[in-house]
Amino acid sequence: EVQLLESGGGLVQPGGSLRLSCATSGFTFSSYAMSWVRQAPGKGLEWVSGIGASGVSTYYAGAVKGRFTISKDKSNNTLYLQMTSLRAEDTAIYYCAKDLAEIGGPHPWDSWGQGTLVTVSS
């Protein structure tokens, strides 16, 4: 069974930094692209960042480019999102999500974590 478990969320001041983690199990982590998707309170879904299966290729939404860094650690099957220069508008639940298929892409996501809440406020 695929499992994704996010952690690392919390309250941070504007301009601050936070690192989110997504521990995975139940699938071959090195074979799948992964993404971070966020949802502001009461709002819709927004793709934030994606990383290829090998961890070499990375992609970012315009709103976070230059501030967020996605990475994969294959030694412990964990996905990360390093967030810097945080703004109030980054406040959201952050979900990690696994690609539907191993090859090709981009793909939709067939497995999601429960999310971790990031609140940016003074």
Add this chain to the structure above:
Amino acid sequence: DIVMTQSPESLAVSLGERATINCKSSQSVLKNSNNKNSLAWYQQKPGQPPKLLIYWASTRASGVPDRFSGGGSGTDFTLTITSLQAEDVAVYYCQQYSNTLTFGGGTKVEIK
């Protein structure tokens, strides 16, 4: 970026009746390499992460009941729930994965 527009914003349907949600993309999401539309539908219930229902516009994801069906091509797509059940109350999102991934604004489905 491709803009996805869903309609209606909310929908109230009687149990056992049909619900239809529309999704329009600002440009075609047809993938030339496989002649399939890069369009997915997700269901999100309160307090839960989204769940993939449909991909390639009309392929049901594993375990999804056959009362859920997707259709359309190019820029216009639909999600249909035939015979609405109480457990189908949720917000439904369309998503294109043709290029930079974008979602529609969501459609809230309730029981009339």
